[in-house]
Amino acid sequence: MVGDTGGYFCRASNEAGTKDSQTKHLSVQFIHPPSIVLPTTLINGNLLEIVCTAGDAYPEPVLEIYKNGKGIIASTNGTGTELSYTANVMVSDAGDYFCRASNKAGTKDSQTKHLSVQCWCDSPKVNDDRIKILLAGVSILYGIFLLVLPVYFWLINCLEYRKEHRKGM
Template identity: 80%
Template sequence: MVVFTGIYIFVYALIGCVYGVTVDLTVQPSNTIVENQIIGLNCSFERSRSTSILDPLFFWYKMVNGKKQEIGKQQGSYTEVSDKTRMAILDGVLVIHEVKRSDSGVYECEVSIVDDHPVKTTDSRNVIVFYAPSIVLPITLMVGDVLEIVCTNSNAAYPEPVLEIYKNDKAIASTNGTGTELSYTANVMVSDAGDYFCRASNEAGTKDSQTKHLSVQFIHTPSIVLTPMVGGVLEIVCTSNAYPEPALEIYMNGKGIANGTGTELNYTANVKASDAGDYFCRASNEAGTKYSQTKHLSVQYWCDSSSKVNDGKMTMLLAGVSILYGIFLLVLPVCFWLINCLQYRKERRKGM
């Protein structure tokens, strides 16, 4: 490298600044590139002397805070770059892998050929990295809350992109023309639950943000249905539409008799006199607590062993019934004999 530098200085002092070599810097696929893609900056040149045979020396610069900063150089098989993990130079082409937004800026290529004129010629291009917009929205809201979605793409693309907010793959808001920020607000309803993303579009293409899911917590007033069934069975069904799944409980006369989690709770029982009363259902989750209407159950029944008559009174009642039945059996034949006698006497009188 010492010999090379000495030759460079000697030839430069010898030939001065006579212009002849032309340099053209092109960007592939374009000077507007999408984040994480590969970009190639091709520094092509044309010699002015047919006798020029020495390898050109390529210098690559990037403007940082208004100052030119060297990021790489190459001559023949010799290559040096500032970021070896993402950059490479081959035959005057600077290749940048996995382009980041920080790669945006003005790039300059400088070509130096010691056996041609001039010693140095440069060309520059502005590279703009277009990256995905971001979307900000809450993860969980309740019905009645205010939903605010913000889509941003600040200084991310040139020209400024059109921004759109999508819900379940359907556009619900768009900038009026171009811009770097889009906001959307609404009072939350159950139907607002879904998947949201933001889209930015310009001449460079289209880029979508990450998709975010919005859950809407709610609870509707539960309903209760009392259904008497064949065989003296009572079925009670409590239902509630809610998210997340609610805790359900069935009450009789203010006392819980059944509970569970889900959108439906069933309770069955053999009907007794004590089942008469007022029934209602309660549903609760993170969105609150709701109560169904109260329904009254009346139970009609015959007095039996399940009633509130005690055993002593029931025994007396059965004994009295037995006595009356015995008397009835004794009196019945006598009644038939008397009837026959009266009929006989009546017929005799008619014969006389």
């Protein structure tokens, strides 16, 4: 326990007297895993906030936030028990995030959490992580019949990639 940090010595006593050993200083170092908080799903352009909070540790740890295994931001040496990252989210921000705490006692990682980033469109949509197909009904009046032809929009990273018109169903 951190409360055990301090100076220790040994004292021996007998009929001849008492003798103390040299004092040795003991510094108890430990680290517990940090925690990470972030949303699971955001819409492209919204505000992303990731908060990494250190677990119990001595000495105070350095905190880092990782995305897909690569560090994106780190605290400076022992400057606090919380690290936050804020940005306007883009589709490329989707991925797996975790927080790492390190000190002289070692390194511990938080649980990994996944962030999905979706495109916002005004049309009904079929969700897929990489490509979104949007269906917008196009009506054509043909005689006395109303014919609805679907128009498909293929989006990659929220940008229109290709538009297809389908005939009759």
